Amino acid sequence: xxxxxxxRVAFRSLTSxxxxxxxxxxxxxxxxxAVVALLSIGQGVTAGVTSRVESLGSNLITIAGSxxxxxxxxxxxxxxxxxxxxxAILQNATNVLAIAPIYSSPExxxxxxxxxxxxxxxxxxxxxxxxxxxxxxxxxxxxxxxDLRSKVIVIGSTVASELFSxxxxxxxxxxxxxxxxxVVGVLTTSGSASFGSGDxxxxxxxxxxxxxxxxxxxxxxxxxxxxxxxxxxxxxxxVNSVISQVDIILRGTHGLGLTDTLPFTVSSQAxxxxxxxxxxxxxxxxxxxxxxxxxxxxxxxxMNISLVSVTERTREIGxxxxxxAPRRAILFQFLIETMTLAILGGVVGILLGVAISLLVxxxxxxxxxxxxxxxxxxxxxxxxxxxxxxxxxxxxxxxLSPIEALRYE
Amino acid sequence: MIEVKDxxxxxxxxxxxxxxxxxxxLKIDDGEMVAIMGPSGSGKxxxxxxLGCLDVPTKGxxxxxxxxxxxxxxxxxxxxxxxxIGFVFQQFNLLPRTSALENVExxxxxxxxxxxxxxxxxxEALRVVGLEDRMHHRPNQLSGGQQQRVAIARALVxxxxxxxxxxxxxxxxxxxxxxxxxxxxxxxxxxHLTVVYVTHDPxxxxxxxxxxxxxxxxxxxxxxVKNPIAAGTPRPDEEIDSLNGMRKGKHEVRHEPAx
Numbered sequence: 001x002x003x004x005x006x007x008r009v010a011f012r013s014l015t016s017x018x019x020x021x022x023x024x025x026x027x028x029x030x031x032x033x034a035v036v037a038l039l040s041i042g043q044g045v046t047a048g049v050t051s052r053v054e055s056l057g058s059n060l061i062t063i064a065g066s067x068x069x070x071x072x073x074x075x076x077x078x079x080x081x082x083x084x085x086x087x088a089i090l091q092n093a094t095n096v097l098a099i100a101p102i103y104s105s106p107e108x109x110x111x112x113x114x115x116x117x118x119x120x121x122x123x124x125x126x127x128x129x130x131x132x133x134x135x136x137x138x139x140x141x142x143x144x145x146x147d148l149r150s151k152v153i154v155i156g157s158t159v160a161s162e163l164f165s166x167x168x169x170x171x172x173x174x175x176x177x178x179x180x181x182x183v184v185g186v187l188t189t190s191g192s193a194s195f196g197s198g199d200x201x202x203x204x205x206x207x208x209x210x211x212x213x214x215x216x217x218x219x220x221x222x223x224x225x226x227x228x229x230x231x232x233x234x235x236x237x238x239v240n241s242v243i244s245q246v247d248i249i250l251r252g253t254h255g256l257g258l259t260d261t262l263p264f265t266v267s268s269q270a271x272x273x274x275x276x277x278x279x280x281x282x283x284x285x286x287x288x289x290x291x292x293x294x295x296x297x298x299x300x301x302x303m304n305i306s307l308v309s310v311t312e313r314t315r316e317i318g319x320x321x322x323x324x325a326p327r328r329a330i331l332f333q334f335l336i337e338t339m340t341l342a343i344l345g346g347v348v349g350i351l352l353g354v355a356i357s358l359l360v361x362x363x364x365x366x367x368x369x370x371x372x373x374x375x376x377x378x379x380x381x382x383x384x385x386x387x388x389x390x391x392x393x394x395x396x397x398x399x400l401s402p403i404e405a406l407r408y409e
Numbered sequence: 410m411i412e413v414k415d416x417x418x419x420x421x422x423x424x425x426x427x428x429x430x431x432x433x434x435l436k437i438d439d440g441e442m443v444a445i446m447g448p449s450g451s452g453k454x455x456x457x458x459x460l461g462c463l464d465v466p467t468k469g470x471x472x473x474x475x476x477x478x479x480x481x482x483x484x485x486x487x488x489x490x491x492x493x494i495g496f497v498f499q500q501f502n503l504l505p506r507t508s509a510l511e512n513v514e515x516x517x518x519x520x521x522x523x524x525x526x527x528x529x530x531x532x533e534a535l536r537v538v539g540l541e542d543r544m545h546h547r548p549n550q551l552s553g554g555q556q557q558r559v560a561i562a563r564a565l566v567x568x569x570x571x572x573x574x575x576x577x578x579x580x581x582x583x584x585x586x587x588x589x590x591x592x593x594x595x596x597x598x599x600x601h602l603t604v605v606y607v608t609h610d611p612x613x614x615x616x617x618x619x620x621x622x623x624x625x626x627x628x629x630x631x632x633x634v635k636n637p638i639a640a641g642t643p644r645p646d647e648e649i650d651s652l653n654g655m656r657k658g659k660h661e662v663r664h665e666p667a668x
Contacts, residue, residue: 015505073668319502322463323516323563324491326484402490403463405500 003336006329010337014308021341024305025361028218028345028382031295035378036238036353036370038291041285043369049280053273057286059233059403060130060269061242065226079263083224088253089231093245095238099231101206103224105214108173109202111163118159118177118202122209130232138170138185145205151212154185158199177213241270275331278282295381298345303389306338315399318405327398333389334394342386346379353378411437411460411571411603416469418455418626429455431626436516437595439570442597442604442637446613452609456623457575460605461496473571484581491516495564497574497606501556503548509535509559512543516567534562538592554585561592572596574606578613582645590616591640612644 014021065081086101093099103122108115127133128140135154145152153174160169169183187198204213210224218225233242246266256262310317317330354375357368422447429452437443458464459471462478471478475494481489490496502633505511513531522530536539538558548556557577564572572593578586590613595602604617614620620632 005524009518012507315502319504320515320519321487322461322490322496322502323519324487324567325519326487328484329519401464403458406463406498406664 006336010340025345026297027301029349031298032349032378033352034291037356038287039374040357040368040370042287048278060195063229065264081226095234097130097232097234100127101349102228104227110267122206134188135185136188146207149208152184153181156187156199157189160186194363231233299385300391307394310393314405318402321402331394331398335390338390339386346382412472414470417467419467428626440601442617443619444617445607445621451623452626453623461573495569497577499576499579501560513562534566538562542589571603594640
């Protein structure tokens with residue numbers, strides 16, 4: 001009894017009851033399609049988040065302190081980053097490619113009749129290196145802007161379109177807190193999602209900010225405060241060494257011992273990345289598990305149909321045995337029928353799943369990533385399900401006694 | 410050669426046991442043509458199923474060509490059914506929605522025969538039963554007699570030494586039934602097949618050389634037929650009358666030991 005013949009017999013019996021085979025197939029198709037689509041979408045989200053975090057700048061390290069908004073409160077000073085911390089790190093830390101002090105504050109920004117509130121970020125020229133920002137027109141901030149306390153700003157692409165609605169912003173002036181600032185550059189659009197993108201930000205030289213804009217809010221005990229410090233290690237291997245240098249420097253400037261808790265968060269992009277990817281892969285696994293349930297339900301459908309088929313064809317089994325079919329041949333015949341259903345369902349399900357993933361990608365919300373691994377996994381589980389749920393009915397069929405099977409009504 | 414010794418088949422139905430076969434001993438030589446007769450419930454179909462290796466006896470010995478069937482495992486039994494025995498059923502038992510040719514090919518599928526050889530052997534078997542022009546017809550496109558001939562072709566396709574039939578004419582009109590028996594006689598004479606069939610029709614039974622009468626699971630007597638009826642002989646008038654209702658009583662009188 002060769003395999004090809006078995007497959008032919010299986011096909012004939014499947015096509016002789018087309019509607020029933022189709023409905024059974026549907027169970028597996030939906031299950032496999034769900035697995036493929038959900039895993040692809042999950043992996044797409046993971047890849048998207050990862051690449052976006054990576055695009056924030058390579059080897060990025062962020063130092064964040066919780067800024068005290070009420071000067072004079074006891075204890076508030078311990079968790080405030082100062083401009084002097086930035087200077088200390090700039091002077092003492094090695095293997096640092098770029099370092100940017102950051103002071104952010106929401107302000108009303110006006111261009112002609114247009115007024116909106118934006119986050120104004122005071123920083124320096126290194127900010128562009130650290131976050132890998134480029135300008136699409138005009139120029140970035142320069143060191144001389146800080147030296148001269150120039151009243152210039154670089155704006156994100158969203159800000160540009162909102163305030164200037166189509167006009168070229170470079171060279172035009174906006175009003176912030178009653179003084180005029182000249183737009184010298186527009187940032188390149190970084191993406192549709194707002195996560196980590198500079199599209200909504202307005203950058204000004206930090207010295208200009210302290211002098212004209214932030215005022216006393218940015219001062220604590222006569223010192224200039226910072227929201228955070230962003231720095232970029234020279235290479236990926238330097239990230240950990242830079243983090244420990246920063247830790248020691250900050251303890252020094254804030255008079256903390258080595259055992260004290262550092263009231264700042266010093267986090268690297270790698271850490272953020274691993275946290276994020278562990279969240280998204282858990283999510284992917286969860287989606288996959290939900291899809292797997294529908295696959296199992298499909299498998300039970302196959303088993304049900306296979307059992308019905310065995311009962312219906314009891315006489316046929318008896319006859320086949322009477323003309324000399326060994327047990328093995330009957331077992332294979334029914335197993336191949338369920339496997340054929342499962343594999344056919346697997347193939348159609350993969351096509352459908354891929355189609356769904358592509359449609360989702362086309363919608364632009366999520367870019368689904370279909371990997372060979374996903375396809376292999378879902379095809380493998382469809383085949384396994386066919387095998388698993390097919391064995392019992394096939395075994396039932398194979399052990400029938402020929403004369404009893406022939407007499408079955 | 411078929412040799413059966415002290416064969417019992419006992420079904421337990423709750424408290425009571427039913428002895429479908431109650432100590433049957435018989436011998437059928439190679440190339441013999443034998444009929445097994447008996448009223449309903451006499452155990453003739455049970456005996457046939459055991460002879461065809463479709464069922465196993467409760468106790469007793471069954472030898473085919475000096476081989477003890479009781480000692481064979483399932484695969485060896487399947488092999489025996491495939492190569493030594495051809496079995497014909499009352500209900501034909503053809504696969505529906507499957508052409509005559511493919512029905513005849515069925516036993517060869519389990520025998521590792523190539524598709525081309527299968528088709529050749531099946532066509533030859535269909536030619537022997539006179540249905541080569543109907544080989545692409547499905548069972549529902551064939552008459553009862555033609556269906557039974559397809560079933561006989563299926564039984565013959567593996568060149569077995571023994572042809573067993575359980576009431577082969579039971580579902581056929583008398584003309585088709587007679588044709589089937591003629592076919593058996595031809596096969597018996599030309600191919601030296603051992604032919605054993607069960608019937609409760611004495612006219613059909615008398616086409617053989619020996620009739621074994623079974624009652625209540627026991628052989629009551631064996632009857633040698635001196636001049637077996639030749640194929641194609643018309644049924645005597647009284648037999649036709651008997652078909653109209655009085656058959657049973659008449660036969661029992663008629664078949665008291667003739668010798």
